[in-house]
Amino acid sequence: MYSELFDFLPRERIRINEPMKDHSSFKIGGPVDILVLPESVEEIQRTIHYCREKDIPYFIFGLGSNLLVRDKGIRGVAIKVGNNLRNFSIFNEEIFAEAGVRLAELSQAAADYNLGGLEFAEGIPGSLGGAVVMNAGAYGGEMKDVLKEVRAITPDGKLSSFKPEEMKLRYRGSIFQEEELIVVSALMQLRREKAEDIRARMQDFAKRRREKQPLEYPSAGSTFRRPSGFFVGPMIEEMGLKGFKVGGAEVSRKHAGFIINTGNASASEVLELIAIVKAKAKEHYGIELETEIKVVGEE
Numbered sequence: 001m002y003s004e005l006f007d008f009l010p011r012e013r014i015r016i017n018e019p020m021k022d023h024s025s026f027k028i029g030g031p032v033d034i035l036v037l038p039e040s041v042e043e044i045q046r047t048i049h050y051c052r053e054k055d056i057p058y059f060i061f062g063l064g065s066n067l068l069v070r071d072k073g074i075r076g077v078a079i080k081v082g083n084n085l086r087n088f089s090i091f092n093e094e095i096f097a098e099a100g101v102r103l104a105e106l107s108q109a110a111a112d113y114n115l116g117g118l119e120f121a122e123g124i125p126g127s128l129g130g131a132v133v134m135n136a137g138a139y140g141g142e143m144k145d146v147l148k149e150v151r152a153i154t155p156d157g158k159l160s161s162f163k164p165e166e167m168k169l170r171y172r173g174s175i176f177q178e179e180e181l182i183v184v185s186a187l188m189q190l191r192r193e194k195a196e197d198i199r200a201r202m203q204d205f206a207k208r209r210r211e212k213q214p215l216e217y218p219s220a221g222s223t224f225r226r227p228s229g230f231f232v233g234p235m236i237e238e239m240g241l242k243g244f245k246v247g248g249a250e251v252s253r254k255h256a257g258f259i260i261n262t263g264n265a266s267a268s269e270v271l272e273l274i275a276i277v278k279a280k281a282k283e284h285y286g287i288e289l290e291t292e293i294k295v296v297g298e299e
């Protein structure tokens, strides 16, 4: 069924029946039928063209740091942008980068060139593409503050440029999530600052993360979106669920807003734990918690 992929993709860019747990920071997830590791925008375009023609479902991801892949895995093709597409260049106060570049690498490179504005991104373990799509943010900064232009592949396979006012960037959301756009690169506007000030902020953020977040365990970051007027961690703690476990999935004792994989957690255990937390939040606070992590794969 998938043999024609080999006509336009080199063998090493295609993996068959690949375990998604090896491609998610949660270390959870069954196999995807075909994993494609594109090296260029054209390879992405050709892959989605092929999938559309053959009516094969496809899924795009970056580095899998905001994903929970179900235990049965993903049917069809998954395209991992975060493996390659990792070029970037800095000119004056702007950085142009491909979607696969790691945010942490961009943040470090900006600091090396005395450019401030990306310090918040230092500890976010995703790709630039994933960060644009999610409007990733931390410690008062977010992608919205720096994005000047984004290039994305539209559902008809063409490349299109988006200006900030067209991106609909908001708390963990953007037009790229709503309209099935594939982010391939972004231009960011930073500002010249003293290197020691930039580094001091980065060190402070890294210290706060190490102290507060369960970085020693696999996770997908904050499990839930922040409901207005509340902080999820303290809320869950007050409900008495800190440390609560379903199999290998645990509400972190260090930060109750994170569900962690303490060993061999399955996706269904994580989902059961999420359902328990949601039900309690509804009962205690009358709040419908929404997941921030993206749950994908066959049910």
Ligand SMILES: Cc1cc2nc3c(=O)[nH]c(=O)nc-3n(C[C@H](O)[C@H](O)[C@H](O)COP(=O)(O)OP(=O)(O)OC[C@H]3O[C@@H](n4cnc5c(N)ncnc54)[C@H](O)[C@@H]3O)c2cc1C
Pocket (backbone or CB within 6 Å): 025, 059, 060, 061, 062, 063, 064, 065, 066, 067, 081, 082, 099, 123, 124, 125, 126, 127, 128, 129, 130, 131, 132, 133, 134, 135, 136, 137, 138, 176, 181, 182, 183, 184, 213, 215, 219, 220, 221, 222, 294
């Ligand atoms: C320890 C830890 C700490 C974290 N801290 C933070 C934090 O402080 N702030 C924060 O915002 N997030 C945080 N996260 C979550 C995560 O790192 C971010 O959401 C990140 O931006 C996701 O990038 P990714 O490349 O891993 O995306 P993925 O997880 O691969 O994908 C996330 C979503 O984006 C889509 N997507 C990814 N790339 C593309 C693309 N190129 N084009 C179109 N769609 C795409 C996917 O389909 C999926 O829906 C944390 C995660 C962990 C594990």
